Amino acid sequence: MDLNTEKTVYSRSEEETEKIASEIAAALSPGDTVLLRGNLGAGKTVFSRGFARGLGCEDTLSSPTYTIVQEYQLPSGARLYHMDLYRIADAASALGFGVDEFIDDPKAYKLIEWPERIESLLPEKCLTVEITHKGDEERSLRITP
Numbered sequence: 568m569d570l571n572t573e574k575t576v577y578s579r580s581e582e583e584t585e586k587i588a589s590e591i592a593a594a595l596s597p598g599d600t601v602l603l604r605g606n607l608g609a610g611k612t613v614f615s616r617g618f619a620r621g622l623g624c625e626d627t628l629s630s631p632t633y634t635i636v637q638e639y640q641l642p643s644g645a646r647l648y649h650m651d652l653y654r655i656a657d658a659a660s661a662l663g664f665g666v667d668e669f670i671d672d673p674k675a676y677k678l679i680e681w682p683e684r685i686e687s688l689l690p691e692k693c694l695t696v697e698i699t700h701k702g703d704e705e706r707s708l709r710i711t712p
């Protein structure tokens with residue numbers, strides 16, 4: 568997928584969102600960061616699962632209640648960090664658990680749910696995927712370089 572210009576794509580199922588995510592993953596490189604914006608239940612974790620699968624990750628990506636950062640080892644040797652910052656109050660408390668070390672890892676793909684919690688710490692160059700609920704199973708994904 569060409570990620571150099573802003574575009575909006577539509578999904579009609581969980582599977583379709585996973586497929587879009589895996590295509591995006593294939594167009595990125597280790598070190599890249601994807602910000603996942605959208606309301607509760609929009610599909611950010613579903614997207615993350617498809618992204619991980621697209622990179623050949625065999626582990627099932629989930630969102631455990633008390634884990635903020637989940638690390639996955641990819642077959643390529645790169646890592647993937649899946650961060651869910653919903654329960655993080657602000658940038659200061661994120662620094663308290665060392666969020667900057669994950670964000671600055673040049674060999675890891677980063678997926679960040681609820682990036683609005685740490686707006687001041689985000690890298691300059693990120694891909695933003697904003698997922699909007701359009702219906703039961705319909706979602707729009709606005710992809711911004």
Ligand SMILES: Nc1ncnc2c1ncn2[C@@H]1O[C@H](COP(=O)(O)OP(=O)(O)OP(=O)(O)O)[C@@H](O)[C@H]1O
Nearest residue numbers: 578579580581584607608609610611612613704706
């Ligand atoms: N087209 C679609 N794409 C993604 N998810 C969909 C779609 N249609 C229905 N769903 C459902 O929407 C829900 C999305 O849940 P998910 O956990 O991914 O949301 P989230 O954005 O990560 O929420 P949270 O902010 O709570 O972490 C799932 O139950 C999924 O089955």
Ligand SMILES: [Mg+2]
Nearest residue numbers: 611612630680
């Ligand atoms: Mg989630």
